[in-house]
Amino acid sequence: MEKIRSLHRHVSTRLATTALASAVVIALCVPTHVHAAAFQLPVSNAAGFGRAFGGGSLWQNDPSASYNNPAAMAWFTSPVVQGSWIGIDISTQFHGSMTDPSGAPLPGSNPNGGDHLNNDGSAFAVLPVSDRFALGFGLDVPYALVTKYSPDARFAQFGTMTSLKSIGLNVSGSFKISDTFALGLGVIAQRTRAQLNNGLNLGGTAYASGATGGIPTPLDEVAQINVRVHNWSEGYFLGGEWKPTDDDSLGVSYHSRVGNRLTGSYFISYPNAATAADAQGLINAIPVLNAIFTGLPGFGAFPLPELNGSGSNSPASAVLNLPAFVNIDYLHRFNDRFSLGASVQWTNWSKFQTLTLSSQGVNLITLPEHYRNSYSFSLGGDYILNDQWTLRGGVAYDETPTVTDTRETRVPDNNRKVLGLGVGYQATDRLSFDAAYEHQFVSNATIKQTNQVALGGGTIDGYAKDSGDVVSLTATYKF
Numbered sequence: 001m002e003k004i005r006s007l008h009r010h011v012s013t014r015l016a017t018t019a020l021a022s023a024v025v026i027a028l029c030v031p032t033h034v035h036a037a038a039f040q041l042p043v044s045n046a047a048g049f050g051r052a053f054g055g056g057s058l059w060q061n062d063p064s065a066s067y068n069n070p071a072a073m074a075w076f077t078s079p080v081v082q083g084s085w086i087g088i089d090i091s092t093q094f095h096g097s098m099t100d101p102s103g104a105p106l107p108g109s110n111p112n113g114g115d116h117l118n119n120d121g122s123a124f125a126v127l128p129v130s131d132r133f134a135l136g137f138g139l140d141v142p143y144a145l146v147t148k149y150s151p152d153a154r155f156a157q158f159g160t161m162t163s164l165k166s167i168g169l170n171v172s173g174s175f176k177i178s179d180t181f182a183l184g185l186g187v188i189a190q191r192t193r194a195q196l197n198n199g200l201n202l203g204g205t206a207y208a209s210g211a212t213g214g215i216p217t218p219l220d221e222v223a224q225i226n227v228r229v230h231n232w233s234e235g236y237f238l239g240g241e242w243k244p245t246d247d248d249s250l251g252v253s254y255h256s257r258v259g260n261r262l263t264g265s266y267f268i269s270y271p272n273a274a275t276a277a278d279a280q281g282l283i284n285a286i287p288v289l290n291a292i293f294t295g296l297p298g299f300g301a302f303p304l305p306e307l308n309g310s311g312s313n314s315p316a317s318a319v320l321n322l323p324a325f326v327n328i329d330y331l332h333r334f335n336d337r338f339s340l341g342a343s344v345q346w347t348n349w350s351k352f353q354t355l356t357l358s359s360q361g362v363n364l365i366t367l368p369e370h371y372r373n374s375y376s377f378s379l380g381g382d383y384i385l386n387d388q389w390t391l392r393g394g395v396a397y398d399e400t401p402t403v404t405d406t407r408e409t410r411v412p413d414n415n416r417k418v419l420g421l422g423v424g425y426q427a428t429d430r431l432s433f434d435a436a437y438e439h440q441f442v443s444n445a446t447i448k449q450t451n452q453v454a455l456g457g458g459t460i461d462g463y464a465k466d467s468g469d470v471v472s473l474t475a476t477y478k479f
Helices: 001-027 047-048 070-074 204-207 276-295
Strands: 080-099 116-128 133-148 160-174 183-201 225-243 248-255 256-268 316-324 325-333 338-347 354-359 361-369 374-384 389-398 416-426 430-440 445-450 458-476
Touching: 047 416, 047 430, 047 458, 070 133, 070 160, 070 183, 070 225, 070 248, 133 183, 183 256, 225 316, 256 276, 374 416
Parallel strands: none
Antiparallel strands: 080 116, 080 458, 116 133, 133 160, 160 183, 183 225, 225 248, 225 256, 248 325, 256 316, 316 354, 325 338, 338 374, 354 361, 374 389, 389 416, 416 430, 430 458, 445 458
């Protein structure tokens, strides 16, 4: 019996390391459906959501400029502080089928991966030091996601739960070179945490390996992998703003790539106790499984951590380089009541081609991603009704960086159209409130691929129907 358990641990560990790599890759690519490519979130406030981010942070006394384009802080005449709450409700519903390596349909449901409210927020402050120099501070969430499917999902081997949040602390400064031109520069430190759960179809892996003799019928979720990783990282950003007339502003900003080495641990658990037949099948499959793993490009020798039936922690790490992006914003005031802004964002996602998983200093596997660069286009404006009330609206179009060949239920991202509506209320000369609602219309995302042998070798064929709703509330105080 002890020999069987030892061999079972050996095979499960091989499966676990590959599963961990896949889980980390998949989890870090899940879209949030909140007007940003892949898992990138816009750093803004309720006014920005109401305009669908048209004009960026060039609007008068918008303290989110401290992160988005610090040059715009040069025109602040008094200190401003601001806090926002952002509620995100996404829907990710898969429609289609899932089969095991033998071609038989897998049992289970097609649950919604969203259908819950995610709470995020931001806080900004801008402090003019002189008529030419200003400092800015920010607390924001530039990356976040939560996708959760029930454990009985028929596609559990493609992932059951993913949670990632990156909280940023930034400091910036601006300098007005002339009455019409300013430059700004800032730095950001980010704290990123992620938790990933994935089903492992060990029976499917044994079957798909081609081993003969005593191989059990593929089983759904014989094992479960749970991963927790985290890190601190840093980056920089800079911007410029030009005011050719009293009614026009043009801004350009650049945010650097942020390198992340996520470290933490993972463990394997066996919720379904292996029967004697299951154990014998895995034993017979060991030579074939080892030949498959060691013969594939990207796999290397690695230490085997000790695991048991209840699970024990083993180290894990992965490198994730968040992409650089460039924004061009334009704002025009038509009259004292109506202003319109436009924005274009380009994100350098093509640098995200592979993700490498390591354990105990040894590279285990390198997985392809093949992301492509993406664009986002926004148009939005303000209409001032009177001294107290302002109406806002905007539209946007977002491209996805994902490609069909690697898209699955954790990554149901596709191109989207955005509609934003908002209202602002000036309570006093110093205090104002804003509220906004944004809806995202996401194109159906085709999902058709065969999973890695180490995760079960199942095939999924269908599409994801996605949508997203955002509600934001902001309070701003001007000293």
